[in-house]
Structures are given as C-alpha cells and as structure tokens.
Amino acid sequence: MAANKLANVLFVVNPVSGDIEKGTVNETIEAFCLSNQINFGFFETTGENDLQNLKTILKKESYQAVFAVGGDGTSHLVGSALIHSSTPMGIIPMGSGNGLSKDVGIPQTLDDALGILLHYQVKAIDTLSVNNEICVHLTDLGFNALVVKKFSEGEKRGAASYALIAMQEYLTYEPKLYTIETDNGNFKGPAFMVTITNANAFGSNATINPSGIIDDGKFEICIIEPFPKASGLQILYRLYNDSIEASDYSRLISCRRAVINNTEQDVSQVDGEPMDLGEQVTIKLLPKSLLLLLPKPMSVSEE
Numbered sequence: 001m002a003a004n005k006l007a008n009v010l011f012v013v014n015p016v017s018g019d020i021e022k023g024t025v026n027e028t029i030e031a032f033c034l035s036n037q038i039n040f041g042f043f044e045t046t047g048e049n050d051l052q053n054l055k056t057i058l059k060k061e062s063y064q065a066v067f068a069v070g071g072d073g074t075s076h077l078v079g080s081a082l083i084h085s086s087t088p089m090g091i092i093p094m095g096s097g098n099g100l101s102k103d104v105g106i107p108q109t110l111d112d113a114l115g116i117l118l119h120y121q122v123k124a125i126d127t128l129s130v131n132n133e134i135c136v137h138l139t140d141l142g143f144n145a146l147v148v149k150k151f152s153e154g155e156k157r158g159a160a161s162y163a164l165i166a167m168q169e170y171l172t173y174e175p176k177l178y179t180i181e182t183d184n185g186n187f188k189g190p191a192f193m194v195t196i197t198n199a200n201a202f203g204s205n206a207t208i209n210p211s212g213i214i215d216d217g218k219f220e221i222c223i224i225e226p227f228p229k230a231s232g233l234q235i236l237y238r239l240y241n242d243s244i245e246a247s248d249y250s251r252l253i254s255c256r257r258a259v260i261n262n263t264e265q266d267v268s269q270v271d272g273e274p275m276d277l278g279e280q281v282t283i284k285l286l287p288k289s290l291l292l293l294l295p296k297p298m299s300v301s302e303e
C-alpha cells in the first residue's frame with residue numbers, strides 16, 4: 001500500500017522530445033494510472049502557444065500535480081505555467097538531455113519515474129527570471145547556446161546529434177566579450193561561454209556548477225574564459241569529473257542578482273531553447289518559487 005499517492009494528475013506530453021515515440025509511453029502512463037486508481041488527463045504540446053493553452057486548461061481544471069513528459073524544454077513550459085503556484089511539477093524524463101530531472105534525482109526510466117505518483121515528497125526550488133523569462137534549469141550565452149541553436153534547427157534530436165554538433169562548432173568558435181555586474185562581484189572580458197544556473201550539470205552530464213545547490217537562495221554565473229585549443233580536452237575532462245572549478249580558465253560568481261552585457265549579442269538559450277535575450281540580460285533569483293515532486297525515500301517500516 002502506497003504511503004502517499006497522487007489522485008488527479010495532468011501529463012504534458014511533448015511528442016517529439018528526445019526522438020522518443022510517445023504512443024507506447026502514453027499507453028504505459030494510462031495503464032499505470034488506471035491500475036492505481038489515479039485520475040489523469042493528457043495535454044499534448046504542439047510547439048505553438050503551448051504556454052497560453054496550458055495555462056487556460058489549468059485555470060479551468062484543477063490538478064493535484066502536473067507532469068512534464070519530455071526534456072528540459074518541456075519542464076521549462078510546465079514550470080513557467082506553475083511558477084509561484086501551490087501545484088507541484090513532476091517530471092517523466094523523455095528528452096535528449098533531461099538535465100533538471102538528473103540534477104534533482106528523478107529516476108530516468110519510465111517505470112521508476114512513474115513510481116513518484118505513488119510515493120513522493122515535495123521540494124521547493126529556486127528558479128531564475130532571465131529578462132522576465134522563467135529559467136528552471138540553465139541559461140547560456142556563448143558556445144553551448146550556439147550548439148543548442150544548431151541542434152534545435154537540425155532534424156534529429158537525441159544526445160548523439162548534440163555531441164556531433166558540439167564537436168563541429170568547437171573547431172571554429174571565437175570567444176565573445178561580456179560585462180557582468182552582480183551583487184557579489186563583477187567580470188569584464190572575453191569568454192568561451194557564460195552559464196547562469198542554480199543547478200549543477202548539463203543534460204550531457206557535463207558538470208558546469210559542481211557546488212550549486214538548487215534551493216540555497218543563490219545562483220551561479222559560471223564563466224569559461226578563452227583557452228588554448230590544446231587545453232580543450234582537459235576542460236572536458238574536468239567537466240566530466242566535477243572539477244571545473246579548479247581549472248585556470250573557470251570563474252564562478254555566486255549571487256542573487258546580475259546584469260550581463262552581451263556586447264556582441266552572441267546567441268543565448270534558456271532551458272535548452274534558443275532565445276534572443278538581446279544585449280542586456282537581467283537575472284533575478286526567484287527563491288523557492290517552484291514546487292517539484294521527487295521520489296520519497298522509503299522509511300524502514302515501509303520497505
């Protein structure tokens with residue numbers, strides 16, 4: 001018998017995320033809910049006006065929780081609809097990277113992620129306002145944003161396509177100039193990339209902010225300064241070994257407010273979605289602004 005169980009849930013399904021066919025995913029979700037007496041609804045995203053349409057549904061119908069069935073872009077959509085509300089967001093990871101779900105410890109298989117509906121805890125996380133756009137996981141200016149843009153323009157999703165584009169763009173990418181002012185230090189100079197996040201790792205598992213804590217009332221600006229091509233492999237190694245902070249080319253500012261002048265208007269992305277943030281990017285922390293559903297550790301008596 002489940003200790004706590006959701007009774008009424010909306011699943012926001014992205015049919016194209018992660019290059020995963022969602023027909024059987026939806027059938028599994030449906031069968032799971034029916035066998036556990038959970039009322040459920042589906043909202044399928046189209047890529048057009050999804051936020052307005054989702055908000056309209058949530059105004060009309062009341063759900064105990066809303067699950068993003070997709071990748072970080074789908075979590076961004078659901079998170080933007082639920083921000084500052086008392087309805088928690090669940091995640092069924094079905095994207096190419098699923099960065100947020102990995103950072104908060106959500107199981108990556110469908111069956112295990114569905115288990116959260118039967119046994120959950122709620123955690124309030126900090127999110128970011130980036131030029132008034134909600135960011136639930138990670139915003140980038142520079143190299144990674146360019147890779148995200150090319151990836152979204154391509155026909156294939158999935159982790160392998162992302163890695164291939166990153167390798168191609170790395171060969172020719174030129175660092176850009178940024179001016180960063182925060183309530184806890186400033187930076188001015190060229191950078192290979194500037195990542196603004198409250199969490200730890202990209203969906204690729206490259207850990208750009210190893211010491212970030214998602215509910216500590218601060219966010220981090222992680223700057224990779226220009227480096228000789230010969231140091232590229234070492235930086236990559238550090239990203240995959242939680243040691244990027246020890247790199248000579250890494251700078252970190254932990255703060256609550258920031259204004260970044262993206263002088264050369266290099267490309268930017270928010271939660272895996274290319275977004276033109278313009279020349280001036282204003283970032284504010286939104287403390288404990290989004291409720292997340294996480295697996296609840298079993299107590300000894302429940303095992």
Ligand SMILES: Nc1ncnc2c1ncn2[C@@H]1O[C@H](COP(=O)(O)OP(=O)(O)OP(=O)(O)O)[C@@H](O)[C@H]1O
Nearest residue numbers: 017018046047070071072073074095096097098272
């Ligand atoms: N029906 C649809 N057809 C085409 N595009 C869609 C549709 N529904 C949503 N989208 C687009 O999907 C993108 C979000 O995908 P999502 O981020 O969830 O998956 P992913 O990119 O594969 O994974 P990740 O972000 O974890 O790497 C958004 O750009 C959104 O506009």
